Amino acid sequence: MTTLEGHKTVTLSAMAWALAVDKAAHAAPDTSGAYLESAGAATIAALPQELREPLERELFAAGITGGNGALSADWLAVISQAGAAPxxxxxxxxxxxxxxxxxxxxxxxxxxxxxxxxxxxxxxxxxxxxxxxxxxxxxxxxxxxxxxxxxxxxxxxxxxxxxxxxxxxxxxxxxxxxxxxxxxxxxxxxxxxxxxxxxxxxxxxxxxxxxxxxxxxxxxxxxxxxxxxxxxxxxxxxxxxxxxxxxxxxxxxxxxxxxxxxxxxxxxxxxxxxxx
Incomplete structure (x- = not known):
């Protein structure tokens, strides 16, 4: 992660970010119904383990997830709130x-x-x-x-x-x-x-x-x-x-x-x- 003048930026593969969004949606299923029924959610669910593991490593290296694979509290809040941004x-x-x-x-x-x-x-x-x-x-x-x-x-x-x-x-x-x-x-x-x-x-x-x-x-x-x-x-x-x-x-x-x-x-x- 880089921080410039109050900005925090992470660079990831597109699929790793999609996995982070998916994790946030599953953490709050009551407010994520539209996503959970989407093609994007189906794509993540269908990922074989050998493709998912490097994505998990990306998220961990970026500080988005912890050792247990769950989103950090900060990133969970940010992704969830961004998904419902006014x-x-x-x-x-x-x-x-x-x-x-x-x-x-x-x-x-x-x-x-x-x-x-x-x-x-x-x-x-x-x-x-x-x-x-x-x-x-x-x-x-x-x-x-x-x-x-x-x-x-x-x-x-x-x-x-x-x-x-x-x-x-x-x-x-x-x-x-x-x-x-x-x-x-x-x-x-x-x-x-x-x-x-x-x-x-x-x-x-x-x-x-x-x-x-x-x-x-x-x-x-x-x-x-x-x-x-x-x-x-x-x-x-x-x-x-x-x-x-x-x-x-x-x-x-x-x-x-x-x-x-x-x-x-x-x-x-x-x-x-x-x-x-």
Whole structure:
């Protein structure tokens, strides 16, 4: 485990982390029904002993389990609380032939981030295809106030993407916007130097209409641009236009922080309305 500025990070094989999640679910079966019936749980249950043993050794070496194979009290609490986190998010970035996924869970002033990468290739007609999923994940426990630092570490090392939000406040001038057909978005995305897709959700399960949701796309193509889509005028219309808005370095950081604050305000308001 490494510790940097309050962050605790462990790097494991993807299957070892899946085993840790499985252990946490079985330790609290009353609240883990959906997982216990999932394909992931079935995969772990079907592991032969000769494959499970090296995974157990990984977890022990990382300090996630003790000598008896059980999760430590701290890791059991963290994984269980992350699984029921009121705020969750996904950041997917692409640069060159690497796509990196960072899954965020925010709870009780803490955050748990799980990061993994894939090797991708650009398709001749636009879009990307996955060639390989890397067999390792980085798991980071951090104070929620440091969420941007954790996300920035997962992004390509390009200033336009990783700068903090100190210089990006304010609305862009009108001439910084340009419209393109929505059908051209896939080609723009594939041809960009880098892309970032961010989504955040707060609230109960997807079946509950009372949810906070935010989603953003940025592309780095002759400068940083945020992509916003404009739907067609009628249900049978073809897709409408996309608006590319020029943004300054730091805009991604600023947006992420604002969205997290918005999620907390939503949860506070929802709690207040239920108590009324």
């Amino acid at each position: 705020i969750t998010g996904t950041v997917v970035s692409r640069h060159a032939d690497t796509s990196t996924h960072c899954e965020l869970n925010l709870f009780h002033g803490l955050g748990l981030a799980v990061e993994f990468s894939r090797t991708v290739r650009r398709e001749p007609g636009g879009g990307t295809a996955v060639e390989r999923v890397h067999n390792s994940v980085s798991v980071t426990l951090f104070p929620e106030e440091n969420v941007w630092a954790v996300v920035a570490a997962s992004l390509p090392d390009l200033r336009e993407l990783t700068a903090d939000g100190s210089g990006a406040a304010g609305l862009p001038p009108a001439d910084s916007k340009r419209r393109v057909p929505a059908a051209a978005l896939e080609e723009l995305d594939a041809g960009a130097e880098a892309t970032v897709h961010f989504a955040l959700t707060a609230g109960r399960g997807p079946e509950d209409a009372r949810q906070y949701q935010a989603a953003h796309i940025w592309i780095l193509n002759d400068g940083l641009h945020e992509v916003k889509t404009v739907p067609g005028g009628a249900p049978d219309d073809p897709p409408g236009e996309a608006v590319l808005i020029r943004r300054e370095p730091g805009a991604i950081a600023l947006q992420l922080v604002w969205d997290v604050l918005g999620a907390h305000e939503f949860l506070s308001a929802a709690t207040g309305s239920e108590a009324a």
